[in-house]
Amino acid sequence: MSEFCFSKLKRKTSVDRFSSFCAQMRPNPETPVALLRAGLLLSLFSSCACLDDSCFLGIVGRPVSLPCALPELVNSENVTIEWMRDSELVLRSVWKPDGSVETWSNNRVAVPADAPLTGNVSLNLPAVRPVEDQTSYSLFMVLGKNQSARLCTACLRTAASFSTPKLEKEEAVQGNEKVFLCHSTGGYPTPAVYWLINDSEEPPAGSVRTQMTSLPDNLYNITSHLTLNLSDDSVVSCIIDNQSMNQTVMSTYVVEVRPVTTRASSAMWMYSIGLCVVVGIMVIAAVAYQIHLDKISKRKKEEHKQQQRGRHQVRLEDELMNQEQRETDV
Numbered sequence: 113m114s115e116f117c118f119s120k121l122k123r124k125t126s127v128d129r130f131s132s133f134c135a136q137m138r139p140n141p142e143t144p145v146a147l148l149r150a151g152l153l154l155s156l157f158s159s160c161a162c163l164d165d166s167c168f169l170g171i172v173g174r175p176v177s178l179p180c181a182l183p184e185l186v187n188s189e190n191v192t193i194e195w196m197r198d199s200e201l202v203l204r205s206v207w208k209p210d211g212s213v214e215t216w217s218n219n220r221v222a223v224p225a226d227a228p229l230t231g232n233v234s235l236n237l238p239a240v241r242p243v244e245d246q247t248s249y250s251l252f253m254v255l256g257k258n259q260s261a262r263l264c265t266a267c268l269r270t271a272a273s274f275s276t277p278k279l280e281k282e283e284a285v286q287g288n289e290k291v292f293l294c295h296s297t298g299g300y301p302t303p304a305v306y307w308l309i310n311d312s313e314e315p316p317a318g319s320v321r322t323q324m325t326s327l328p329d330n331l332y333n334i335t336s337h338l339t340l341n342l343s344d345d346s347v348v349s350c351i352i353d354n355q356s357m358n359q360t361v362m363s364t365y366v367v368e369v370r371p372v373t374t375r376a377s378s379a380m381w382m383y384s385i386g387l388c389v390v391v392g393i394m395v396i397a398a399v400a401y402q403i404h405l406d407k408i409s410k411r412k413k414e415e416h417k418q419q420q421r422g423r424h425q426v427r428l429e430d431e432l433m434n435q436e437q438r439e440t441d442v
Contacts, residue, residue, distance in 0.1 A: 169271060170240035170270050171272065172272035182263060185233070189209040195251055195252075197248075222235075237268075242330035244270055245268070245301065248265060249267070251264040270356075271300055277363045280292070290341070299354055305351070307320055316340065320338055344367055345367060346367045350362065
C-alpha cells in the first residue's frame, strides 16, 4: 500500500462529468476569477478524490501523520484547504499569491510547512488520544463561500500497549482449590485474556473471572482471576492479547512440588542452622571465659611467688643482722 493517499486514487474521469462541471463554472459577471481558477484546477482531479476510508494506527501519547498528497496543488494560487475531524474544523490553511501561508489550527495539529511546494498536505497530530479511536479525518478544498470538495479521507485507529501482566498465587478459598490473580495496566482497546495450564490446556468453563477498569485517561486496567483444582508441579500462564497493536504479553507461575514438605524441610533446616549458631556462640564464650580465668590464676600465682620471695629476703636480712649483732656482743 502506498504511503500517500493520492497514490491510491482511481484516475478515471468521465467526459460527461467534466462537461457538466465546466458548464456549472461558466464565466458570468458575478463569478470571481479566483473561484473559476480553483474550479478548473479541481476539475482536473475531482473524480480522483481519495474517498476510500483508510485507517491508520496511532499509538496513544505519540504523534501520528495522516497521509495525503496532492501534487496538482503545487504552485497554485489562492488555495484554501481545511482538515475536518468528523464535522469539527481542526485546521485551515490559506495559500496566498505572494507565496505566504496563513494557518489556523486546533490542538497544535499541522501540515508540513512546505506543502505549497510539495503538495504533501498530510495532517500531523502531536499526540494521539484514546477517544479519537475510529475518528474520521477529511481534507477539503474551499471553492467559495459555501462550496467545498473533499480530497482525502482517513480514519484514525488508536491503541496503547498493556504492561506485562503480574501473576500471583493467592490463598485457597476452600479445599484444594488454587487461586491465581493476573493484573495488567495502561492499555487500549479492550484486550483478549487467555489462561493456559502447562502451556496447552485451557481452564474449565466458569473458572475464569475477568474485570476491566477504565482509567481517567480512557485507558484500561485488566484483572483476571483463575480458580481451580491443580496438581503440584504445574505451570499456569496468563496471556494478554492486544490485537489492535498485534501485541501479546504473558506471565507464568510454577506451582511448587509438595509445598508442605518443602516448607517443613525449610523450617527444620533453619532451626538446625539457628541451633548450630547458638551452640557455636556458647562454645566461643566458654573458651573465652576459660582463657580469662587462666590469666587471672596465672597472675595470682605470680603475685604469690613474688610475695614469698619478698618474705624470704626479709628473713635472710634479719638473720644476717642478728648474726652480726651476736658477733658484736662477743
